[in-house]
Amino acid sequence: MTLLSVRDLRVQFGGGAGAITAVDSVSFDIAEGEVLGIVGESGSGKSVTALSIMGLLPQPPARIGAGSIWFEGENILTYSERELRNLRGPGIGMIFQEPMTSLNPVFTIGDQLMETIRVHERISPRARRERAVEMLTKVGIAAPERRLADYPHQLSGGMRQRVMIAMALACRPKLLIADEPTTALDVTIQQQILELLLDLREEFRMAIMIITHNMGVVAEVADRVIVMYAGKIVERAGVKALFEHPSHPYTRGLLESIPSLEDDRQRLKTIPGALPNPAAPPPGCRFEPRCGFRLEACRAAVPPLADIGGGHDSACIRHRELANP
Amino acid sequence: MTPLLSAQRLTKHFAVRHGGVFGRVRGLLRAVDDVDFEVAASETLGLVGESGCGKSTVGRMLLRLIEPTAGSIVFEGEDLLALQSEALRAKRRHLQIIFQDPYGALNPRMTVEDIIKEPIEIHGTLDGRSASRRVAELLDRVGLSPAHARRYPHEFSGGQRQRIGIARALALNPRFIVCDEPVSALDVSIQAQIVNLLQDLQDEMGLAYLFIAHDLGVVKHISDRVAVMYLGKIVEIAEKRSLYAEPLHPYTQALIAAVPEPKPRAGRRRSAISGEIPSALNPPRGCRFHTRCPHVMPICRELEPAVAEPKPGHRVACHLYPAAAAAAPTAATA
Amino acid sequence: MAEDVATLDTVAAVPVEARRSSTRWDTLFRLLRHPSFRTGIILTALIVLAAIFVPIISGVDPDKLSMRTRFMPPGAAFLFGTDNFGRSQLARVAYGARLSLLIGTAVVLLNAVFGTLLGALAGYFRRLDNPLMRFNDALMAFPAILLAIALTAVLGRSIPNVILALSIVYVPRTARIVRASVLVIRQMEFVQAAVAAGAGHWRILRRHILPNSMAPLIVQLSFLFAYAVLAEATLSFLGLGAEPPTPTWGNIMAEGRQYMREAPWIITIPGGALAMTVLALNLLGDGLRDVLDPRLKIQQ
Numbered sequence: 001m002t003l004l005s006v007r008d009l010r011v012q013f014g015g016g017a018g019a020i021t022a023v024d025s026v027s028f029d030i031a032e033g034e035v036l037g038i039v040g041e042s043g044s045g046k047s048v049t050a051l052s053i054m055g056l057l058p059q060p061p062a063r064i065g066a067g068s069i070w071f072e073g074e075n076i077l078t079y080s081e082r083e084l085r086n087l088r089g090p091g092i093g094m095i096f097q098e099p100m101t102s103l104n105p106v107f108t109i110g111d112q113l114m115e116t117i118r119v120h121e122r123i124s125p126r127a128r129r130e131r132a133v134e135m136l137t138k139v140g141i142a143a144p145e146r147r148l149a150d151y152p153h154q155l156s157g158g159m160r161q162r163v164m165i166a167m168a169l170a171c172r173p174k175l176l177i178a179d180e181p182t183t184a185l186d187v188t189i190q191q192q193i194l195e196l197l198l199d200l201r202e203e204f205r206m207a208i209m210i211i212t213h214n215m216g217v218v219a220e221v222a223d224r225v226i227v228m229y230a231g232k233i234v235e236r237a238g239v240k241a242l243f244e245h246p247s248h249p250y251t252r253g254l255l256e257s258i259p260s261l262e263d264d265r266q267r268l269k270t271i272p273g274a275l276p277n278p279a280a281p282p283p284g285c286r287f288e289p290r291c292g293f294r295l296e297a298c299r300a301a302v303p304p305l306a307d308i309g310g311g312h313d314s315a316c317i318r319h320r321e322l323a324n325p
Numbered sequence: 326m327t328p329l330l331s332a333q334r335l336t337k338h339f340a341v342r343h344g345g346v347f348g349r350v351r352g353l354l355r356a357v358d359d360v361d362f363e364v365a366a367s368e369t370l371g372l373v374g375e376s377g378c379g380k381s382t383v384g385r386m387l388l389r390l391i392e393p394t395a396g397s398i399v400f401e402g403e404d405l406l407a408l409q410s411e412a413l414r415a416k417r418r419h420l421q422i423i424f425q426d427p428y429g430a431l432n433p434r435m436t437v438e439d440i441i442k443e444p445i446e447i448h449g450t451l452d453g454r455s456a457s458r459r460v461a462e463l464l465d466r467v468g469l470s471p472a473h474a475r476r477y478p479h480e481f482s483g484g485q486r487q488r489i490g491i492a493r494a495l496a497l498n499p500r501f502i503v504c505d506e507p508v509s510a511l512d513v514s515i516q517a518q519i520v521n522l523l524q525d526l527q528d529e530m531g532l533a534y535l536f537i538a539h540d541l542g543v544v545k546h547i548s549d550r551v552a553v554m555y556l557g558k559i560v561e562i563a564e565k566r567s568l569y570a571e572p573l574h575p576y577t578q579a580l581i582a583a584v585p586e587p588k589p590r591a592g593r594r595r596s597a598i599s600g601e602i603p604s605a606l607n608p609p610r611g612c613r614f615h616t617r618c619p620h621v622m623p624i625c626r627e628l629e630p631a632v633a634e635p636k637p638g639h640r641v642a643c644h645l646y647p648a649a650a651a652a653a654p655t656a657a658t659a
Numbered sequence: 660m661a662e663d664v665a666t667l668d669t670v671a672a673v674p675v676e677a678r679r680s681s682t683r684w685d686t687l688f689r690l691l692r693h694p695s696f697r698t699g700i701i702l703t704a705l706i707v708l709a710a711i712f713v714p715i716i717s718g719v720d721p722d723k724l725s726m727r728t729r730f731m732p733p734g735a736a737f738l739f740g741t742d743n744f745g746r747s748q749l750a751r752v753a754y755g756a757r758l759s760l761l762i763g764t765a766v767v768l769l770n771a772v773f774g775t776l777l778g779a780l781a782g783y784f785r786r787l788d789n790p791l792m793r794f795n796d797a798l799m800a801f802p803a804i805l806l807a808i809a810l811t812a813v814l815g816r817s818i819p820n821v822i823l824a825l826s827i828v829y830v831p832r833t834a835r836i837v838r839a840s841v842l843v844i845r846q847m848e849f850v851q852a853a854v855a856a857g858a859g860h861w862r863i864l865r866r867h868i869l870p871n872s873m874a875p876l877i878v879q880l881s882f883l884f885a886y887a888v889l890a891e892a893t894l895s896f897l898g899l900g901a902e903p904p905t906p907t908w909g910n911i912m913a914e915g916r917q918y919m920r921e922a923p924w925i926i927t928i929p930g931g932a933l934a935m936t937v938l939a940l941n942l943l944g945d946g947l948r949d950v951l952d953p954r955l956k957i958q959q
Contacts, residue, residue: 187539195594271514275482430852
C-alpha cells in the first residue's frame with residue numbers, strides 16, 4: 001500500500017536569471033511501514049524535498065514549480081494551510097537535525113509535548129499528560145513524570161532528540177520524516193536513537209523517510225534508498241542492491257570514499273572537483289564534470305532515471321558497465 | 326627513540342564561577358585529567374572520543390591556546406610550558422593547528438594571500454617577494470591555484486577553505502600539526518580529498534599529526550596509533566591495527582560497535598551500552614566509565630584504574646586488566 | 660601526481676570570472692540599493708550641501724541687524740523670513756546647520772576613537788574588563804541629557820565644551836557596543852590561528868579583531884550623529900549651549916519661542932530642519948544596520 005507518492009516535484013528559489021532549481025523532477029514512493037533512506041550531500045535537495053512534503057517551505061522565496069505529492073490518495077500540495085495543519089501530527093511527523101533549536105527554550109518539554117497533543121486530539125488535560133508520559137517512556141527517557149518539568153537546556157543532545165521523537169510521534173503519524181536525526185549526536189547515542197526509531201517503527205507500523213549523508217546509517221535502517229545529487233535522483237534501489245551493485249558513478253564514488261573500519265587501503269578514492277553551481281548547472285548530466293566514466297553523450301542531454309531491473313533505477317547511461325567492472 | 330612530543334600528566338580544570346569574573350568558584354569542570362601520550366616524528370596519533378571527552382582541549386593545550394592547569398609538554402626535549410613570550414613565540418613555528426570549522430577559521434576581511442602570509446610576516450622569515458612566492462607555492466601544494474591568492478574566503482567552498490587553512494599551517498614548515506576535526510564539517514566526497522592531501526603532505530614533509538576526530542573510520546585510515554578518550558581521561562592507546570582488531574577497553578569496544586557500517590546486514594545490532602555521557606562537572610567516582618560499562622565490578626565504582634600494558638605498545642586503563650605494579654594509579658612511563 | 664585531477668577540478672570549481680571585487684564594493688552596492696539608506700544619504704547630502712553653500716551663495720551676514728526688516732514672513736526678500744532683530748533666518752539656519760554638522764562630526768569622531776579604545780581594551784583583556792566596565796556603568800547611570808546639562812553647566816558655554824560634554828556622555832554607550840563585538844570575535848578560530856602563529860596582542864587587535872568589529876560600530880555612529888545633533892539643539896534651547904548670537908538651531912528656537920504668535924517661522928523652520936536632519940541620519944543608520952549587521956555573522 002503506497003502511503004506517500006511524490007511525482008515530478010520541482011522546487012525553485014529566486015526568480016529570473018539567477019533562479020536555482022533545488023529539486024528537479026523528483027519522484028518516489030513510500031509504502032506503509034517502509035523505511036526510505038534519502039542520501040545526498042549539501043546542495044542535493046534532500047532537505048528541501050522533505051520540507052515540501054511537510055508544507056514547511058516558505059514560499060516565497062521558494063516556489064513549487066511543478067509536480068504533486070500524494071498522501072493517502074490526496075494531493076497535499078493543493079491543501080490549504082488548515083488542512084496541512086491537520087495533516088501534520090496524525091498524518092506526517094517530522095524531526096530535525098538540531099534538537100536544541102527545534103525545541104522552544106522557554107517552555108518545558110512537558111508543555112511542548114502536551115501542546116502537540118492538544119492541537120490534534122480532543123482529550124482531557126489529564127489524558128494528555130498520561131499520553132505525554134507514555135510517549136516519554138516509549139522513547140526511553142527515565143523518570144518521565146519528572147522530565148516533563150524540565151527545560152530543553154537541562155537535557156543532553158541525545159535526550160532532546162528523544163523528546164523530539166516523542167513529540168513527532170505523539171499523534172501516531174503514519175509517516176515520520178527524519179532530517180539528519182543523528183548527525184549532531186555522538187556515535188554511541190546515535191546507535192541508541194537509530195535503534196529507537198526502528199523499534200517504534202515496528203510498534204506503530206510507521207513508515208520512515210530518513211535523510212542523511214551517512215551511508216552507514218542508511219545501511220543500518222533503510223529498506224530502500226534514493227541517492228540525490230544536485231537536485232536530481234541519480235539512483236533508486238533496495239538497500240542491499242544499492243550497496244552490492246551501485247549503478248551510478250556518484251553512488252560508487254560515495255561508497256568508495258568512505259573509510260570504513262573494515263578495509264585497509266592506502267589512499268581513499270575521491271570524487272574530484274566539487275558540486276556544480278546551482279544557478280548554472282551543467283548541460284546534460286549534472287555529475288558529468290566530475291565523472292570518471294563520462295562520455296560525450298553525457299553532456300548532450302540529461303540522462304533519464306531508467307529502470308534497470310529488479311526495482312533498481314539508475315540515471316547513468318553506462319550503468320551496465322558499472323555493475324560489471 | 327625519543328618521541329617528538331611527549332605530554333605527561335596533562336590536566337585542565339575549568340573553574341565554574343557563579344556571578345561573573347569575581348564570583349565564587351562553584352565547581353570544577355575536569356575537562357582533561359592526567360593525560361599521557363607521545364607522538365613520534367612523522368607519525369599520526371589519532372585521538373578519538375565523544376562529546377565532553379576533552380580531545381579538543383588536549384589539542385589546544387599542546388599549542389598553549391589553552392593554558393594547562395598541570396602537567397608538562399616536552400617538544401624536542403624542551404618543556405613548552407616553561408617557555409615565556411619570545412622563546413614561546415619562536416617555538417610556535419614548529420607546532421601548528423588546523424581547525425574544524427572552515428568558515429570560522431579564516432579572517433573574512435583578509436585575502437587568502439594575507440592569511441597564508443601572516444605567519445611568515447610574524448616571524449620575519451622571508452621578505453616580501455619571497456613570501457608571496459612561498460604563498461603561491463603553498464597554494465599549489467594544497468591543490469589550489471596561485472590566482473586564488475587575491476580572493477577572499479567567502480568566495481570559496483568549505484573544502485577549499487580547509488585547504489587554505491592547511492596552507493596557512495604549513496607556511497612556517499612546522500614539524501607537528503594538531504588537526505582538530507579537520508574533516509568533520511565537510512561533505513563526504515570532500516573529506517576523502519582532504520584526508521588524502523593530509524597524508525601526502527605528511528609523506529612529503531615528514532610531519533607529525535595529532536589527529537582529533539570522532540569518526541572512527543577516518544581515524545583508522547590516517548593514524549598510526551590511536552588513543553581513546555572518555556570524560557577527560559585516556560582509556561586506551563595502541564597501534565591502530567591492534568586497537569581496532571582487539572579493543573580491550575569496554576568503551577572502545579562499544580565505540581567501535583556503534584559505528585554504522587556501510588554494509589546492510591540481515592539482523593539488527595543491539596547496543597552494548599546504555600545511558601548518557603555524564604557531565605564533566607561531576608564525573609563518576611572510581612572509573613569514569615563505570616556508569617555505562619557492561620562489565621562493571623565493585624572495584625570500578627571505588628578506584629580509578631591504573632594504566633596497564635597487557636600487550637607491548639597497547640596500554641589500557643581498566644580494572645579488567647590490572648596493572649602489573651598494583652600500586653597507586655600513577656601514570657605509566659613511556 | 661594522482662591528485663592532479665583533483666587540483667584541476669578544484670581550480671575549475673572557483674569561477675574565474677571577474678569576481679575579484681573586494682567585499683567593500685559589494686557592500687557599497689547593497690547599501691545604495693537599500694531604500695532607507697538611499698533616502699537618508701540623499702537627504703543628508705542635501706543638508707550638507709546646503710550648510711556649505713547657502714551661506715556662501717546668499718552672501719548674507721547672519722548677524723546683520725536691521726530694525727526695518729523685523730518680523731518679515733518668508734517671502735521674496737527673505738526666503739526664511741526674519742526674526743525680531745531683522746536678521747535673515749535663511750542665513751542663520753544655514754549657519755546653524757554648519758554648527759550642528761560640525762558638532763555632530765566632532766562627537767562622532769571622538770566616540771570612534773575613545774569608544775573603540777575603551778571597548779576594545781575591555782573586551783580583549785579580561786583583567787581590564789571589570790574595572791573598565793564598572794567605570795562605564797557609572798557614567799551610563801546618568802540619563803544622557805542630564806549628564807550633558809550638568810557638564811556644560813560646569814564647563815561653561817562654548818562649542819568645544821558642548822562637544823566635550825556630549826562625547827563624555829556617549830562614549831560609554833559606544834564602548835559597550837565595541838566590547839560586545841570584540842568579545843564575540845575574540846573567540847573565533849581565526850584569532851586562535853593567529854595566536855598559534857605567534858601573533859602578539861597588538862597585531863591581533865589591529866588585523867583581526869578591530870576590522871571585524873566595525874560593522875555594529877558604524878551603525879551606532881550613524882545614530883550617534885543624530886543624537887548629538889538633537890542633544891546639542893536641546894542644550895542650546897535650554898540656554899546651555901553656545902552663547903547667542905551664535906546661530907545654533909537651539910538658540911534660534913529658544914529666542915523665537917516668545918514670538919510664536921507673531922512670527923511662528925522663527926521657531927518652526929529650524930525645528931523642521933532639525934527634524935529633517937535627524938530623520939535623514941536615522942534612515943542612513945537603518946540602512947547601514949540592515950546591510951552591515953547580518954554580515955557580522957560569518958556567512959555560510
